[in-house]
Amino acid sequence: MINTLKATVKAARNWVKANYGAHTKTMDDPRLWVLMYHRILPTTDPRFNLEEPGMIVTPETFEMHILELKKHFDLISLSSWVAKQQANEPLPQKACAITFDDGWADNYEFALPILKKHNISATLFAVSDKIGTPFRFWPNIVSELIALKAPELNSQPLLQPAYQLSLEAFSKEKNAQCIDNLKLYSEAEIFAALNAINWQSLLQNSTHRALMNWQELKECDESGFMKVESHTCTHQRLDKGLSTEALQVEIINSRQTLESKLDKSIELFCFPNGDYNQEALNLVKQNYLAAVTTKNGINSSSNFNRHEITRIAIHDDASNSRIKFLARLAG
Numbered sequence: 553m554i555n556t557l558k559a560t561v562k563a564a565r566n567w568v569k570a571n572y573g574a575h576t577k578t579m580d581d582p583r584l585w586v587l588m589y590h591r592i593l594p595t596t597d598p599r600f601n602l603e604e605p606g607m608i609v610t611p612e613t614f615e616m617h618i619l620e621l622k623k624h625f626d627l628i629s630l631s632s633w634v635a636k637q638q639a640n641e642p643l644p645q646k647a648c649a650i651t652f653d654d655g656w657a658d659n660y661e662f663a664l665p666i667l668k669k670h671n672i673s674a675t676l677f678a679v680s681d682k683i684g685t686p687f688r689f690w691p692n693i694v695s696e697l698i699a700l701k702a703p704e705l706n707s708q709p710l711l712q713p714a715y716q717l718s719l720e721a722f723s724k725e726k727n728a729q730c731i732d733n734l735k736l737y738s739e740a741e742i743f744a745a746l747n748a749i750n751w752q753s754l755l756q757n758s759t760h761r762a763l764m765n766w767q768e769l770k771e772c773d774e775s776g777f778m779k780v781e782s783h784t785c786t787h788q789r790l791d792k793g794l795s796t797e798a799l800q801v802e803i804i805n806s807r808q809t810l811e812s813k814l815d816k817s818i819e820l821f822c823f824p825n826g827d828y829n830q831e832a833l834n835l836v837k838q839n840y841l842a843a844v845t846t847k848n849g850i851n852s853s854s855n856f857n858r859h860e861i862t863r864i865a866i867h868d869d870a871s872n873s874r875i876k877f878l879a880r881l882a883g
C-alpha cells in the first residue's frame with residue numbers, strides 16, 4: 553500500500569517535471585544540457601545482465617530520447633557549442649549535446665546507426681590505451697566472477713563481499729551495490745586483488761570484449777556522428793593519490809595517442825567516474841579546451857565553467873518512458 557502510494561506520488565511529480573521543467577522554458581541566457589550515456593544494449597543481449605543498471609540504455613529507449621530531444625532542443629555537438637560560446641557567437645536558447653563515455657563496442661553496434669539515422673553529432677570519450685585490447689573494466693570482471701560463483705573470490709579480503717554475494721540468488725541491485733562499495737579502492741588495489749586470483753583464466757570462456765578497436769573508433773570519428781575525444785589512457789580515477797607523473801600520462805598522453813591514431817586534434821576531456829583533485833584539474837585546464845564531469849546540472853552560457861561542465865546521467869530504468877526521460881531533464 554505504502555509502496556503503491558510512493559509510486560503514485562513519484563509518477564505525479566515526474567509528470568509535473570516533464571511538463572513544466574527547465575527544458576520547457578526559454579530564458580535570456582542560452583543553456584546547454586549535456587547527456588551522459590555509457591552502453592547501448594538490447595535486453596536480449598547476453599552482455600545486458602552482466603552490466604550495472606546505471607550503465608545501460610536500450611536502443612529503443614535511445615531512439616525515443618532523440619525524438620523527444622528534437623521537440624525541445626537544438627541538438628548540437630559539445631565541441632560546436634563550446635567553440636561558439638568561446639567565440640561569443642550566437643547560441644541556441646536551449647541546446648543539448650549527447651556524450652558517450654569509454655568507447656564501448658556496443659556504441660559502434662547500436663548507437664552509431666541510430667545517430668546516423670537521425671543525423672545527430674554526438675561525442676565519444678575514449679580510453680586511449682585500452683582501445684583494441686582485451687581490457688575489461690573491473691566492475692564487469694567482478695560481476696562475471698560473481699555470476700560464475702568463483703570460489704577464488706573468497707581468497708582476497710577485498711573481494712570477499714563479492715564472494716558472499718555469489719552464494720545468493722542473482723540480484724542486479726545487490727550486484728550494483730557491491731560494485732559501488734568497491735569504488736572505495738583504487739584501480740591498482742582492485743586489479744591487484746583480481747590479478748592475484750588470475751581472473752583472465754577464470755573468464756577465459758567469456759567472449760565479451762569491452763571496447764571498440766581502432767578501426768571502429770576511427771569510423772565513428774570520421775562519420776562525424778560520434779566525434780572522439782579523451783577519457784584518459786587507462787581510466788584511473790584522478791583523485792586516488794596518483795603521482796604527478798601518472799596524472800601527466802593519463803591526461804596528456806591520452807590526447808597525444810588519440811591525435812596520432814585518429815589524425816585530428818583532441819580538445820575535450822572527460823574525468824573517469826567524475827573524480828579529480830586540484831592537480832588533475834589544473835593539468836586538464838592546461839591541456840584541453842574544455843572538460844566534462846559527472847556533476848549533475850544544466851550549464852548556462854553566462855556562467856560557463858568550461859573545465860567542469862555538468863551533465864545529466866542517463867540510464868534505462870530512469871528514462872524508459874517519455875515522462876521519466878523529460879523529468880530527468882527538468883533541472
Ligand SMILES: [Zn+2]
Nearest residue numbers: 653654824825
Ligand atoms: Zn568512464
